[in-house]
Amino acid sequence: MKGIQRALLCAALFLAGCASQPDIIDRGSYRVDTRHQAPSAFPRITSLIIHYTAGDFDSSLATLTGPDVSAHYLIPARPPGYRGKPVIWQLVPEEKLAWHAGVSYWRGYTHLNSTSVGIELENSGWRQVPAGLGMVKRFEPFEARQIAVLTTLAREIIDRYHIAPQNVLAHADIAPQRKDDPGPLFPWQQLARQGIGAWPDEARVQFWLRGRDPQAPVDPQQLLVLLARYGYQVTPGMTPEQQQRVITAFQMHFRPARYDGVADAQTQAIAEALLEKYGQ
Known part of the structure; x- marks a missing residue:
């Protein structure tokens, strides 16, 4: 009997400690002790990938909500307003994997879909135009309102997951053999001044x-x-x-x-x- 009483007393003291211990979480029918964290663990999201859609908003939305590709966010070229604030589209929750990077590589890691958040910007991309005796790519510039809301969103994502500047990337950085986006008119230097991405001194x-x-x-x-x-x-x-x-x-x-x-x-x-x- 004394042994049972001692065990009950220990359990009561333990539960009393749980009530005041924020590292022991009550999940209804059980509790989780989170005080002993394994060092061999890494955050899932370590990079932010910027894309352009190479199409208009409606076709881009249809593609990104279809069966083949997806992205976490889609930002219109001219974000509409709702109650005084610009609206952007979240197509995939950040904690879920989106299929936006494809076959990719960065700093020794492949399959960056698993470790990144992807943002698509509505932009027609590039078209071939005559230049001299040949043809060159002419890229479409980005809208100021689009970049403004992207700046806010990107900064929040970077802060949320502690993404290093060198891991804020163009789709072309991680897949240069296949992709050009977001292209040379994307304002990387402007964003770097806002604390988004890398830029040399x-x-x-x-x-x-x-x-x-x-x-x-x-x-x-x-x-x-x-x-x-x-x-x-x-x-x-x-x-x-x-x-x-x-x-x-x-x-x-x-x-x-x-x-x-x-x-x-x-x-x-x-x-x-x-x-x-x-x-x-």
Whole structure:
């Protein structure tokens, strides 16, 4: 009898402690002790991926709510107002996986659908237009109202999941062989000033440029080594065209004034400055 009484007393003391212990959570028919957290655990969401839809809003919404692809958010080019505030569309809860990244790679991780939040921006993307003797891609600019609401949403997501600046990415960064979005007209530098994403310090770019002509050619292999260290997928046996697409993706993000995929001194200096600032 004394043993039973002692056990009941211990249980009562334990439950009394539970009542005042915020780390022991009551879930109705049972309680969960969360005081002993395993160190070998990582957050599911570690990156934010920005896309454009390459279509109008109605067709984009239909595609993103169809059976093949999805994204967490869709932001119209001109968000409508409701009671004085812009409206955006959440298509997938953030805690669920959305199929927006596809075959992807960043900093050693593949299948970024599992570790990211995806935001789609209504934007027609690019079209081919005549230029000289050939054709070039002409990208569509983004609307100021669209970027304004994106800025607020992106900052909230970054704060919610403690996403590092170097993990706020273009779709082209994680899939340069397949994708161009959100393209060279997306205002990465503007967003970086708002605490969204990475951007090199100009003084450090000039330091790494070391007085060279910014357009002076550099060894593409040396540049690709830097881009691989920063996070891009660079693999043995890539064709010159595949290598050029990796360089182009980097330039569209960090040197959008010229994104021809040519390895030059300025691109190399930007890569050095980013590695110095954000690690590798």
